[in-house]
Amino acid sequence: MYCEPLKLRELRGGELGTGKHHMKKSPKKSGTANKLPFLRRVISITGTGLLVLGALLVGLFAGARYTTALPLVGEEVAEAGEINSSEDASENTSASDSEAESLTEPETVSPLHPGFTLGASDFQELVRQGVSSMNSAAPEETREQIYEHIVSEPAIFLQYLQGMLNSPDPMLYALADKRHSLSSDYVPSDLVSLNEYQSTLVLNRNDLSLRSSIMPMVLAMVEAARLDGITLDFSSSYRSYEYQEGLFQRHVDNLGLEEAERVSARPGTSQHQLGTTMDFGSVTPAFAVHPAGLWLAEHAGDFGFSLSYPDGYEEITGYSYEPWHFRYIGDAAVSLQDRYFQGIQQYLLEFYHYTHEEFRTRLLP
Ligand SMILES: [Zn+2]
Structure with missing residues (x-):
C-alpha cells in the first residue's frame, strides 16, 4: 500500500541520473543538400525545358528555407535548457515559420512537469x-x-x-x-x-x-x-x-x-x-x-x-x-x-x- 511505484526506483540514480542525454541538440537536417547532385544529373541528362527547371527552383527555394529554419528551432530550445530530443525536432518539420518563431521565445510559463502547474519562476x-x-x-x-x-x-x-x-x-x-x-x-x-x-x-x-x-x-x-x-x-x-x-x-x-x-x-x-x-x-x-x-x-x-x-x-x-x-x-x-x-x-x-x-x-x- 505504501510502496512507491517501481518507476521511481528506476529513476533514482538510473537513466535520469545525469539528465545529460536530454540536452542533446538535434542533428541538422541535410536531406535537400544530398538530393542536389542527383537533381543536377537529371537536368544534364534530359536537358529538358523550363518547366522542369522552374519546378526545381521552386523546390530548392522551399528546401533552403526549410533547412535553415529547422536547426535553429532545435538549438535555441536546447540552449534555453529545455528538454529536447531529435524526435521532438523531427515532429516540428511541419511547423510554419510563425510557429517556429514562437518556439524560440523563453518558456517561462510552460509547466516544468506535467503533474504540476508550475512555471520556472514560481518553482524557484x-x-x-x-x-x-x-x-x-x-x-x-x-x-x-x-x-x-x-x-x-x-x-x-x-x-x-x-x-x-x-x-x-x-x-x-x-x-x-x-x-x-x-x-x-x-x-x-x-x-x-x-x-x-x-x-x-x-x-x-x-x-x-x-x-x-x-x-x-x-x-x-x-x-x-x-x-x-x-x-x-x-x-x-x-x-x-x-x-x-x-x-x-x-x-x-x-x-x-x-x-x-x-x-x-x-x-x-x-x-x-x-x-x-x-x-x-x-x-x-x-x-x-x-x-x-x-x-x-x-x-x-x-x-x-x-x-x-x-x-x-x-x-x-x-x-x-x-x-x-x-x-x-x-x-x-x-x-x-x-x-x-x-x-x-x-x-x-x-x-x-x-x-x-x-x-x-x-x-x-
Ligand atoms: Zn531509536
Whole structure:
C-alpha cells in the first residue's frame, strides 16, 4: 500500500541520473543538400525545358528555407535548457515559420512537469522559501547548494516530490524533533506486534510493534540482509507518548538534563512514536562498524529506510550519531533526500514540512 511505484526506483540514480542525454541538440537536417547532385544529373541528362527547371527552383527555394529554419528551432530550445530530443525536432518539420518563431521565445510559463502547474519562476520562488525555512542550524552554504541543485533539475525533483505528495500517508513525513512535537494522543491506527513475525524476525524484546503498512518493506529488507549473510535484530520500535515520558525521565535522573537531551527525546519529539522507526542491534556506537550496521548504512535506503541521526549532524538533527536508528520514509523521499538534500533526512523533512501545502496547490489530480 505504501510502496512507491517501481518507476521511481528506476529513476533514482538510473537513466535520469545525469539528465545529460536530454540536452542533446538535434542533428541538422541535410536531406535537400544530398538530393542536389542527383537533381543536377537529371537536368544534364534530359536537358529538358523550363518547366522542369522552374519546378526545381521552386523546390530548392522551399528546401533552403526549410533547412535553415529547422536547426535553429532545435538549438535555441536546447540552449534555453529545455528538454529536447531529435524526435521532438523531427515532429516540428511541419511547423510554419510563425510557429517556429514562437518556439524560440523563453518558456517561462510552460509547466516544468506535467503533474504540476508550475512555471520556472514560481518553482524557484517556492524552492527558495523552502530552503529559507529549513532548520536555522543549516549553514547558509548548504541551503544555497540545495537550492542550486533543485532548480537545475526541476523535472526530476518534481517527479520524486509528486511521489511524496501522492502518498496516502502524510505521517510518513511528519517532523518529530526538538522543534516539532507530535500530539500526546497520536497513536498509529495500524500497529502490529512483531511477535506475529517471530519466525522471520530476530527480536531482542517481546513487546515490539510497528505499523503494519511498513511491514512489507521491513520483511523485504530483512530478507535481503539474510541473503547477504547478515542478521538484522530488532531492539526497539514503536514507543507510546507515555512510554517516552518515563524513558526521558529515567535518562534525566541518571545523566542529568543536558546529557539526557542529547541521547533521548522529550515525549512527543521521538520518531519512535510514529511506529515507522526502529533501532537495530546493540544500540551502541559500536553498531556503526558491526556487519549489520555496515549493511544498513549501505542498503537501508534501497528499501525506503533512512538513517535519522547521521555522524556529525548533531546541531542539525538535535541528536548525536545513532547508527542503529532508522525511519521508513519510502522510496520517493529517500531519493529526494539522497539526490538533493545531501543524504540528510532532517533537511528533506523540514523542506517538505514548510512547502508541501504550497506545492500541493500546484499538483494536478
Ligand atoms: Zn531509536
